[in-house]
Amino acid sequence: MKLLTALRYLLVHIRHDWLRSLLTVLSVAAIVCVYLMSSAMVNDMQRLGQSLLRFPESLLLVFSRNAVFPTDSHIERADLAFYADKIEASFGADAVAEEVPFLYRVVKIGEHSVIVAGANYTSLGNITRLDLVEGDWPSNFEQVLVNRDFAALTGIGVGGQLSIYGSDLAVVGVIDSGLWQNALILLDYEQAMHIYQLVDDFQIGGLQLAAWVDPIEAHQALQGVYNDELCCHVYLHDHYYALTQNAFKGFISLYGVVQAIGLLLITFGAYNAAALALAEHQREIIISRVIGFSGRQMAGLLLLRTYLVMSMAFLLGWLAAALITHVSYTLNPFSMSGVMIMLKFTAADVLAAFAWTSLCTVLGVIVSSLRYDPLKKGSQLRSLSKGRAV
Amino acid sequence: MPPALISAQHIHKTYQGNGLRVEALRDVSFELPEGACAVICGPSGGGKSTLLHMLGGIDRIDTGSLSVAGVRLDQASDAALNQFRREKTAFIFQFYNLLPSFNALDNVCLPLLARGVPKKQADEKAAEALAQVHLSARARHKPSQLSGGEQQRVAIARALVVRPSLILADEPTGDLDSQAAQEIMDLIVSLNNSQGVSFVVATHNLDIRKIATHTFEMRDGRLEQA
Numbered sequence: 107m108k109l110l111t112a113l114r115y116l117l118v119h120i121r122h123d124w125l126r127s128l129l130t131v132l133s134v135a136a137i138v139c140v141y142l143m144s145s146a147m148v149n150d151m152q153r154l155g156q157s158l159l160r161f162p163e164s165l166l167l168v169f170s171r172n173a174v175f176p177t178d179s180h181i182e183r184a185d186l187a188f189y190a191d192k193i194e195a196s197f198g199a200d201a202v203a204e205e206v207p208f209l210y211r212v213v214k215i216g217e218h219s220v221i222v223a224g225a226n227y228t229s230l231g232n233i234t235r236l237d238l239v240e241g242d243w244p245s246n247f248e249q250v251l252v253n254r255d256f257a258a259l260t261g262i263g264v265g266g267q268l269s270i271y272g273s274d275l276a277v278v279g280v281i282d283s284g285l286w287q288n289a290l291i292l293l294d295y296e297q298a299m300h301i302y303q304l305v306d307d308f309q310i311g312g313l314q315l316a317a318w319v320d321p322i323e324a325h326q327a328l329q330g331v332y333n334d335e336l337c338c339h340v341y342l343h344d345h346y347y348a349l350t351q352n353a354f355k356g357f358i359s360l361y362g363v364v365q366a367i368g369l370l371l372i373t374f375g376a377y378n379a380a381a382l383a384l385a386e387h388q389r390e391i392i393i394s395r396v397i398g399f400s401g402r403q404m405a406g407l408l409l410l411r412t413y414l415v416m417s418m419a420f421l422l423g424w425l426a427a428a429l430i431t432h433v434s435y436t437l438n439p440f441s442m443s444g445v446m447i448m449l450k451f452t453a454a455d456v457l458a459a460f461a462w463t464s465l466c467t468v469l470g471v472i473v474s475s476l477r478y479d480p481l482k483k484g485s486q487l488r489s490l491s492k493g494r495a496v
Numbered sequence: 497m498p499p500a501l502i503s504a505q506h507i508h509k510t511y512q513g514n515g516l517r518v519e520a521l522r523d524v525s526f527e528l529p530e531g532a533c534a535v536i537c538g539p540s541g542g543g544k545s546t547l548l549h550m551l552g553g554i555d556r557i558d559t560g561s562l563s564v565a566g567v568r569l570d571q572a573s574d575a576a577l578n579q580f581r582r583e584k585t586a587f588i589f590q591f592y593n594l595l596p597s598f599n600a601l602d603n604v605c606l607p608l609l610a611r612g613v614p615k616k617q618a619d620e621k622a623a624e625a626l627a628q629v630h631l632s633a634r635a636r637h638k639p640s641q642l643s644g645g646e647q648q649r650v651a652i653a654r655a656l657v658v659r660p661s662l663i664l665a666d667e668p669t670g671d672l673d674s675q676a677a678q679e680i681m682d683l684i685v686s687l688n689n690s691q692g693v694s695f696v697v698a699t700h701n702l703d704i705r706k707i708a709t710h711t712f713e714m715r716d717g718r719l720e721q722a
Contacts, residue, residue, distance in 0.1 A: 111609060111615045115609075389593075394610075396593075397607045398581065398658065399606075
């Protein structure tokens with residue numbers, strides 16, 4: 107029997123048995139949809155964990171105690187000065203090359219949540235890479251810089267207009283910095299204080315160590331001097347990175363478990379589709395064998411039928427997941443700590459799910475078929491002489 | 497004298513299960529020539545269907561020797577039995593056993609497709625077979641849209657289409673009214689006479705004896721020529 111002929115017959119059979127087929131398709135599609143959506147969340151969580159901040163090794167970070175996300179931290183000049191003094195007390199004058207305050211906010215531009223960072227441009231240039239890739243440096247408080255991610259995400263680049271905290275600002279330059287991995291509007295520190303009407307009131311502080319100071323020793327020197335009144339923590343860059351990774355580990359694990367459950371349910375779904383096709387069409391299978399189909403032909407037809415149903419289910423689940431994530435991202439965009447939740451599953455996620463579905467379908471059919479062979483059971487054959495229903 | 501189509505010598509078949517042991521066939525011996533139309537009568541549970549299953553190669557005898565259309569079924573391998581089923585025999589059942597998803601033409605096509613015949617060719621042969629049973633006009637109807645007699649005629653066309661040496665019919669009129677039953681009997685006689693198709697019909701409808709070239713009585717697993 108040629109493949110196309112077999113497909114035509116199977117599609118007629120599936121259409122005739124539409125209600126049971128539809129239930130199978132819907133149940134597996136729902137599982138595939140959940141799997142792909144949880145994959146999208148895992149992708150977002152991994153991106154989040156990697157993108158909060160990337161500091162150079164020579165910079166110690168001062169955060170509010172127990173704050174993980176920069177937006178949750180709140181410190182003042184005195185806090186920064188306290189730790190700078192302690193380091194210099196241990197290592198000598200000029201051990202801290204620079205104290206760099208960072209204002210850190212998340213704002214909504216159009217449908218997108220983005221980071222607004224305020225820092226002294228010169229200081230930033232001293233501690234990390236800060237390249238102007240397009241336009242000019244700002245010359246007054248009405249002009250700002252954005253990074254490439256921002257321009258790509260919002261479509262606003264040089265010549266664009268922004269409104270932040272009631273101030274209208276013109277984008278005059280696009281920068282590339284190693285510090286931020288997410289969409290960013292970069293203000294000069296004084297400009298940020300002006301716009302937000304603050305006075306030395308910021309989120310995190312950086313202590314840029316002199317080249318001759320070992321950051322690890324400096325950090326160790328501060329271990330015994332945490333000031334309860336100041337309620338701050340000081341991090342080495344890799345400690346902070348580990349902290350943020352850890353903060354998202356729970357999410358990643360949780361969605362990873364959902365993913366794994368999704369795969370497990372796909373396994374059961376494939377087996378059930380095969381087992382149901384066998385159980386609910388026993389009489390038809392026996393008739394088919396009596397009129398000349400071999401066991402191998404029937405196994406092939408069963409595999410093809412199950413594969414058709416599973417493919418329909420997979421396609422429907424994929425479309426549903428793509429539609430839900432797209433609608434969710436378009437109508438109700440949201441972000442975590444300034445990083446957009448993109449809700450995007452990758453081609454690799456789809457391929458992995460399809461490969462798994464295919465494998466489970468083949469195994470499901472093999473396992474189901476092994477359970478019996480109609481022509482070896484006389485009682486089943488004798489059943490053709492009894493009962494009307496087929 | 498035409499060559500023997502069926503030669504059965506001292507065949508026995510016993511089923512066991514759930515603590516029960518049923519001797520379905522006891523020392524059955526008979527011969528039938530090619531072109532015969534044999535009718536096996538007898539009460540339900542007498543072993544008629546079991547004998548048909550043995551003759552059709554869908555179950556094996558326990559002891560004795562059984563040759564059908566030149567194939568020793570008691571000695572055949574599974575593969576040979578498969579080939580025998582495909583090439584030599586076809587079944588007709590009391591309850592038609594058509595596949596409900598497909599129309600009459602597709603049902604008749606299926607045995608040919610199972611044998612690797614291309615779809616277009618299979619369609620042509622199936623249409624011919626349906627014409628032989630006077631059902632061309634109902635070719636696109638599904639079983640649920642056909643009467644019992646029409647469904648049985650589709651089942652006969654499905655059996656005919658592979659041009660078997662032997663058609664085994666198990667109570668072919670058992671679910672039909674008298675008029676439809678007469679039509680089926682006429683059809684069997686016509687096919688037997690005009691095309692030389694051999695039939696073995698198991699029934700407890702005594703009227704079918706009228707069409708038989710050979711008549712047997714089966715009771716408690718024993719076969720006797722009537």
